[in-house]
Amino acid sequence: MLDVTRKLVELLDLSPIGDDHFQGDSEDLGFPNVFGGQVLGQALMAASRTVEQRLCHSLHAYFLRPGNHSMPIDYEVQRVRDGGTFSVRRVIARQDGKEILTGSMSFQVEEEGLDHQVAMPDAPAPETLKSEQDWGKLIADKVPEKMRDMLTRDRPIEIRPVDPINPFKPEKRPPHRQNWFRAQGPLPDDPVLHRCLLTYASDFSFLGTSLTPHGRTFMNTNMQVASLDHAIWFHRDFRMDDWLLYDKDSPSASGGRGFNRGNFFTRDGVLVASTTQEALIRERKG
Template structure:
């Protein structure tokens, strides 16, 4: 396991601080607030710590306030129900006594059932693509000095975008994105950890799909963006230290909100997870 991946795994390894209470540190990725995927991954880990012999199959979360990367996050888990096949947990994440995220997580016993899935879409192989880090390095001169070092730091999740576009000269594009992703280095055989890492990684790129058709990028100072909610469903087993294709589209944006969804496939073409997200996308006009 590489050092940056171990750092992320440790970040998800929450410390118990009481009955069904856990504390997690935050990681500064150079964004204005705590990366939403971090809070998703930690919330899923907190809920999983209160369930035995069942794995999460879905998570539904709302982002209530931006988080502060300088402060730890408290996660409180409410054991809503333990049934014969399913368990439900409610998670509340707080900083300084204020709620920043609320989530419902559902767990299921392993069982067989009817199966079908969408076919994996066409995509160039990951070995033919540049990494997101390489692409960021080409933009170093245009990055804010205060966050440049963090934005150029290697991250635990390696991402290789398909058709990344030029953020300095944005054009109107289809509401569709793809990228390959994986965790750097070999991970332990812990399906809960792999689910938490995928929840973390699923927040990369999804929001941006909803601004593709509008000829703007995150570097536009008039653009105000923030995740409002996020859901993920786990369909089949997978490993985060193997390449996964994230295929994303955005069926609609309206009312200052953009809606995106994604399907995640393993190299064998198995659909392993799906996501949805709605985000605030406001474009302020210059005064």
């Protein structure tokens, strides 16, 4: 396991600070605020620590306030219900006494049932693509110095975009994007950790799908963008240290909000998780 990956695993390894209360550190990825995927992944880990013999099958969360990456985050888990098959947990994330995220997670015992899935869309193999880090190095001399580290730093999650967009000259495209994802280096055989890592990674480049048909990117200074909510459904087992295709589309944008959907597939075409997110994509006037 690479050092950057080990640091991410340690970031998700929360410290207990009381009955069903946990605390996690924050990382600075170069964004103005805490990366939303970090809060989601830590919230799922906190909830998972209060459930035995059951894995998360769905997560629904709302981002309430921007997080401060110079402060730790406290997670309170509420045990809503433990049934014969399902368990439900509510999680509240706080900084400085204020809620920054609230979410609910449902867990299920393993069982057999009816099985079908949509077909995996076509995509080039990840070995034929450059990583986001490689693309960042190619444009590093064209961005402000304070942004260069964010574009070129070593990353625990390797992302290889399919048909990447030039952030300086974005052309309007259909609202569809694809990326290959995997963790850098082998991971422990812990399905909870793999679910938390996918949750963390699922927030990368998701919001931007709804900007694609408008020729906008994060480099447009007149855009105010932020994740408003996030949902994940886990369908089947997977490993984050194997390549996963993240296929995303945005069926609608209106009222200053963009709606995004995504599916994660293994290289063998197995659908392992689905995501949705609504985001603020407000264009400032003047």
